[in-house]
Amino acid sequence: MINRIKAKPEVKGYLSLVLHAHLPYIRHADRDDYMEERWFYEAMTETYLPLIDVFDRLTNDGVDFRITMSLTPTLLSLMADRLMQERYAAHLAKLIELAEREIDRLEQDQGLQPLARMYAQRFRELKAIYESSGRNLITRFRHYQDLGKLEIVTSAATHGFLPLMRTEEAITAQIKTAVRHYEKHLGRSPRGIWLPECGYTPGVDRILKSCGLQYFFADSKAVAYASPRPNRELLAPLMTPYGVTAFPRDPESSQQVWSSENGYPGDYNYREYYRDIGWDLGWGSAEEWEYIRPYVLPTNERVNTGIKYYRITGKGKHREPYNPEWARERAAEHAGNFMFNRQKQAEHWDAHLDRKPIIVSPYDAELFGHWWYEGPLWIEMLCRKIFHDQHELQMITPSEYLNEYPIADTGKLNESSWGRNGSAEVWLQGDNDWIYRHLHEAEGRMVQLATRHEHLESRPRLSASLLKRALNQAARELMLAQSSDWAFIMDSKTVVDYACKRTKNHLGCFRALCSQIEDGYVDEAFVAELEEKDNIFPDIDYRDYASIYRTAPVELIRDEATWRTVLQETKDRANVFLLAWEYPPKYVGGLSRAVCDLAEAMAAQGEIVHVVTSSHYGAPAFEKRNGVYVHRVTPLYSAETDFYHWTFEMNLAMIDHLVQWKEHGGRIDLLHAHDWMVYHTLREIKLSYGIPAVCTIHATEWGRNQGRLSTELSRNIHRLETGLAYDAEQVFVCSQAMKHEIQQLFHKEESKVLVFPNGVKRADAMEAATSCHNRDAAKRELGVEHEHVLYFVGRLVHEKGVQTLIHAMPGILSRVPNTVLYISGAGPMENELKQLAAHLGDRVRFTGFAHKEQKHTHYCAADVCVIPSLYEPFGIVALEAMMYQRPLVLSDTGGLAEMIEHGVDGYKALPGHVDSLVYHVTDLLLQPQFGRQMAERAFAKLEQRYIWEQLVNSIREQYRKFTHELLPAAPVKP
Incomplete structure (x- = not known):
């Protein structure tokens, strides 16, 4: 259960206490006399079980707390392993036996015997907790996660230091294995990850994103020196270029606990870690050694037993007995001091930030209890004081903070760790x-x-x-x-x-x-x-x-017979190569579908069509798909892995692939590039081999940003688009509006810019027309039988205008109350739009990215389809609505404006104009018969102008001007 935090009005800031719980895999099946296996026993006795005990007491007393913990995959494996569970149960029994024997041994020592009694009682309490969990402590941690008190994050599978791994595949395997392991033991997918040693290197965020992870923790230096410098410094998370959020470590709170000189654990009243009876006893006599020998290793190596009788006292050799009450009082003082300092931090930054600051305080979990015996008590005192004694500071988990503030500044983090000097030096x-x-x-x-x-x-x-x-x-x-x-x-x-x-x-x-x-x-x-x-x-x-970095044809088509077949099939006729960064099953925007429909329509007409595109997980590196030869290449790993630099690496892989295709005897007669992302490939192959090239520019950076090129990235993309328009013999566009835009921006002569609208397959149009009458069944499936349904589908970005549609909903609902809006799609504005629509409750429903079956249901259920774009070169979704014969309200902008005649086969609303959108949508909802007539006329227009099987002939004629090949007979049905 992920809660949305409810901050009190007087709260000035948040504290996120993060405990990193990790042990290497120290299970030894053959024997149990390894000293290293004792690390697990000590951590269970002194850290993990005491933390569960703290959570139990806080919950029983009604204290609402929030703690974040990483339980690494290796630690989860140790906790869940039957052999380790049995061995630890035996170890705990021996501890109880030793403590009881200590009570007898110290019968005459009134200073130490009460401590022996304390240990005996404590070990029995911990045993009760352990046995009540069925010896699997994961169930107790999972219980508190389900209550929303504890957020558990994962880590890399074996805690490998990711920046020093050589291959992306190795990093990916570590993360994917960890995610699966988390899901198996904790019953859900993790939202966050503790990067081992907080080791970050650019590009890791892309892998995290692909594995469904939303955030990680970073050393303060990674964020403090990010580029550009973060506006909120270290008091708010920073988003990486791939949309993963980095929560920076707070140096001030870390120092108060971690410092070897001034940190709390060094207080003279706390228990001394280095004086344990496993080391203290057995030096004076053989009898004393026989007494302690059963409780050290079978090899007679000395180890800590966990029974320690002295407090730190001072820096000299003198030690005094441990006093639990003094330690408890000091833990309370230190908890109050820590809270006070965090309050002052929050109060200061609350006045300087546009949101409540978050102070992220991460520590090794084993510090609490194992190294600092009073650490779990300190955590308990801190939680109680924050809950009862003040209102300025509130505990929070990272997920709760992201729910409250889903939008963050974006920056490039530095390679870093939380080790020595913030680098990889330790490793x-x-x-x-x-x-x-x-x-x-x-x-x-x-x-x-x-x-x-x-x-x-x-x-x-x-x-x-x-x-x-x-x-x-x-x-x-x-x-x-x-x-x-x-x-x-x-x-x-x-x-x-x-x-x-x-x-x-x-x-x-x-x-x-x-x-x-x-x-x-x-x-x-x-x-x-x-x-x-x-x-x-x-x-x-x-x-x-398994690598998807396969660029050589011999590697792509591993079966040599298939390889020879492909060369034989393509050697006698012109080969057209389409270049596109996305292609099914990879869908990011509309480009993937547009290129796929064009390629398959051309192949159906008898053309030899290849598509060179980027790889996609689960898709083969090479396949013949619906008559199209699809080559998928993957960029080499690069330290610069934001999308702009990633496209450059992708182009290098595409170039290498096409060079090898040529060297193995393959033909390339024409290149057709789609958008700026593949410009480098078009230019390099064209100039190297003298191959003619055309391009389709689906949209421009100038248009997407409504005439503003205010960032370096926008200017770089614009320069690539300029080069693409210049180097292509012809530029294809999808609308007259785009033709005008291209001519104005790139000064391309009119005869070199040709308009070829996008289309739909005839079979898809017929299938949609047949199913469009199933509105009632579709509404029942969605549970909205008695509602009017509005439908938007598209990328959730500013230029799609979804924010205008949400602003229009109150006006629409005031006229047609029983209306619900479905929004299908994903994109960087998703969380912002959800916040914008929150006050509308279930009247606005976000479905996420919609696959074909989901879109089919929503189109069938829709009473009106709305496309409120601020900028739209064409708008394939408008064709989809026309296929399903659904009334359309679209913006009077770009290529959209050319698709319908206002008031005849659809309505055009003013772009970004709320009242205009309200009027036209409600008019269609209140006059359903009029809307149906419009939709029928729109479908007739679709059949006349926007069917791929008809559109593709004009493009084939243009191809022939460059390949000098006669048109082959078209084997398609009319």
Whole structure:
């Protein structure tokens, strides 16, 4: 349950307390005497169970709190593992036994015996919590997430340090595996992620976005020095170019807790971490050693037991017994001090910002309880004080803040981490740099194998099922070797041998599996052994590593027979290559559909048509789709990964692909580029091979921004559009309005700018006409049988004018109260528009991006379709409304204005004019018979002017002027 926070009027700002809970995968199936496995036991006893205890007490006392936690995939795996659950239960039983024996041992020591009693009681309380959760503590964390008190975020699968990974596939696999694991254990998709070590590098945001993640946490330096400099500094999140929100760490609150000199945990009244009976006892006599020996490792290595009797006292060697009451009083004081300082921060920034500031205070969860014994108590005191003692500060989760303020400034973040010097220094220096040449080699090998075996095929000595198991296990071993913990340990010089051993062992197992797969023979017993030993991520999918960066034709069409067939099919006739950055199944705007309809209509007429486009997850790198040869290429990884720079990388991949096509004997007789995104490819291939080129400009940057080119990005795009218009022998446009715009902007002579409107397929038009009478059934499906339905579909951007339609709804409802507006589409204005429409309740309903079936239902249910664009070169959605014979109200602008005759086959409203929109929409709602007559006339016009099978002949004639080829006979039905 994601709550929308309800701030009290006097609230000056928000506090987001973030706890990063992580442990590496330290499960050892063969034996339980590893010191590192004790890390899990200690964290369970001192951090995770005490936090649940705090949440229980706060909830029972009616304290409304908000805390954000990351539960990393490796930690979730340890918590859910039956073997680890049993081992921890046994460990907890031994702790209780030891504490009770300590009560007896200290019978004559009235200073320490009460502490032994305290520990015995505490361990029994924790055992009760553990057993009540069914030994799976995830269920308790999930309970508080479901209550809306706790927000849980994910992290990379094995906490690999993403900026030091070589391939995008490796980063993608880490994130996708993490998301699946989160969904499995927590029953929902994560909204946020804790990037391991807060390690960010440009381009990671694009991968996060593709995996459905909305926000992450960043070090303060990443945001403070972003470009452009953030207007709200560190007191509000910043959105990356790919629309993922970065919440910056607040340095001031971090220092108060983290500082080794001035931080709260160093107070002399708190418990001393470094004095534990596991180390203190057994030095004086053999009897004392026999007493403590059962509670250290079976190898007789000393470890912390968790029973510590002394407070910090001071910097010298003198120590005094721990006093729980003094520590409790000091925790309350420190909680009050922390709250006071955050209040002052919030009060200061509330006067300077256009929104309530958010103070993001992230810490390692294990600091609270494990290193700082009183840490969970401090959190409890802080939550109570914020709830009871003041009104200026309110706790919040990142999702709640995004719900309240969905719009943020955009900027490019710096590569950074929360490690030493804010860089990758901890994970890349002289003591650990040796690991990366091996990890990078392994990444490349995993990508090659996953790509080669993306579609499993049995071999003479290797079944598909065994091959899949081996590939999945190889992926596990690589991920486990990538854990940032190993490099961190090597830097901190703690258990270095263990970290080196883990890295080398996982890489060794990985290489052995790869060699077997490459040789075509896999030892099933070896795979089974590894599956038992390293059993993390049972749902792992090796295909997450499959590369879609395939630019050479030999790689694109792996079956050599198919390759020869394609060359043979295309060698004797003109080959037309359409260049477009999006193509089905990739849909971003209307360009994808327009290019697809044109290409398939041309292929149906007998043309040899290729489309070179960008890759899309799940779509093949090459296919023959409805007669069209579709080549999908993927940009090389680039540090500059905003959309503008990404298109440049995409062009490099397209150029490389077309060069190799030519070198392998393929023909290119004409290039047809669609919009500025593919301009570099058109120019390079045209000049390199002397190939003629035309282009279609679907819209201009000048038009989208209503005559303003106020940003560097807009000016850059305009320059590319100018170059495209100049280098193309002819410019195709979809309306007379666009022709005029192109001539005025780019000074292209009139004879070089040709108008070819967009269209619809005849079969689609006939299908829509047949189903358009099912209005009542469609309304029943939507649950609006007795409502008037308005329908808008399109990108949620400013130029589509949806904001005007929302502003018009009160006027429409005052005249026709039982009216509901459906808005289908996605885009950067979505959250802003939802806020704008919030006061209208269920009278405005956002459906998100609409697929074909969803649009079909909404068109059938619609009484009026509304297209309120401020700028529209054409408007394919108007053709869709005409297909379904739905009355149209559209803006009197651009190509839209040319599609209908006002009052005859539709209404034209003034662009951006609320009253005009209200009048024309309500007139059609109140006169349904008149609207039906208009819609019938519009359908007749569609049949005469906008059917692709008719439109395409004019374009084919233009192609022939450049290819000098006779028109082939058209095999289509009339």
